[in-house]
Amino acid sequence: MKKKQLLVIAITAVLVIVLAYLFMPSRKKSAVFDGRVTLGINDKNPYGCYATYQLLSQMYPRIPVTSNRKAPAEWEKISLDSTRQLVLIVAKYFNPTEDELHYLSVLAAQGNYIVISALEMNYDARKFFRLQQMYLDAQKGDVVLEGQPMIRVSHKFGVRVANSAQSSATTFDYPGVDYSNIFTLIDTAYLQPLGYNGRSELNLAGVISGNGAILLHTAPVTFTNFFALYHNNYRYLQQMLALMPGHPSRIIWDEYFLRGKVAVEKGMLTAVLQHHNFRWAFWLVLVVTVLFLITGVKRRQRLIPWHPKPVNDSLEFISVIGKLYYEKGDHTNMAQKMTQFFLEQVRQKYQLDTQDIQPAFAQQLAAKAGITPQHAQDIADYILKTKAGKIDATELAAFYGLLHDYYKTT
Known part of the structure; x- marks a missing residue:
């Protein structure tokens, strides 16, 4: 048997073994904590927001709850002509343009309410809302504080909704990562302090805009599954949303700013490659296919010998x-x-x-x-x-x- 044929057979055998290993039912393993901070409404990991998104329907029965991934200029589920809409923006890095800030301001002025919960804001947003905050480089990755474990049982991150730092309002905490920021300076003539963390540092402020309001929040971890399902922490979300007068006509969870505007719309291949097993299987199949094309695509036949032109023997x-x-x-x-x-x-x-x-x-x-x-x-x-x-x-x-x-x- 030729060497090339042996090589193809060997590669095929390895491929079959690896694919069988990847797709066979996995054995029971010890539970591993998933410490990725994803904040997606479809993410059921501890730091996803699936549970909180589902809780909204229980907190506001008979009120429609939907999601949006369109830019403000392309809104379909959010109407500038409607009132009492509640828009929740939960993101790691709030990175709007000046035009997008204008859209949000107009939406609030029409009698709607917007909650922006983000670890960090860009310069345009800080300037627009007249505030300053700690620089944490939120675009760096899922873990803000490098070197810290994602779970620290000895540490409790706490937040509370209050009118002052000395208020005795209930504090909500959980034994998870302190994935939050603070406002170091705000224009009190424009913004009103509304909430603090466990160290009495400002992390929630609001501004009246026309007939509506905008809440600015620096602890998006409070919207995650881990925090909301720990004891009665869902009441923190209730108290925060209760700052909005009356009941909303509908609730829209906005994911446009969640992972960056370019990455919102993903193709099927990108979604598949997010999974570890599928990613390895894809690249393995691709490599084997290339090797097969290199070694096996040539025509396997005897070369046609050269023959001289027939002579006229007449x-x-x-x-x-x-x-x-x-x-x-x-x-x-x-x-x-x-x-x-x-x-x-x-x-x-x-x-x-x-x-x-x-x-x-x-x-x-x-x-x-x-x-x-x-x-x-x-x-x-x-x-x-x-x-x-x-x-x-x-x-x-x-x-x-x-x-x-x-x-x-x-």
């Missing part, structure tokens, strides 16, 4: 036959054989009528074979002499010479 045949008849002295018989062979060749090659050698035969032969009219006429004359049985050695030699030149030319 001259050799005529020469041999001619010598035999010439030695016997039967010139007429030899001329007849030469004539018979010539006329057969003319019929097959040029489809000319050779039954009766007419004057037109010479003209047609000259035109078809590419010889001179005189050459064709001389051949026709010797054919007629041969059929009459009157040809001697000299004429036979001349006839042979004419046919020899004809075969060389054609």
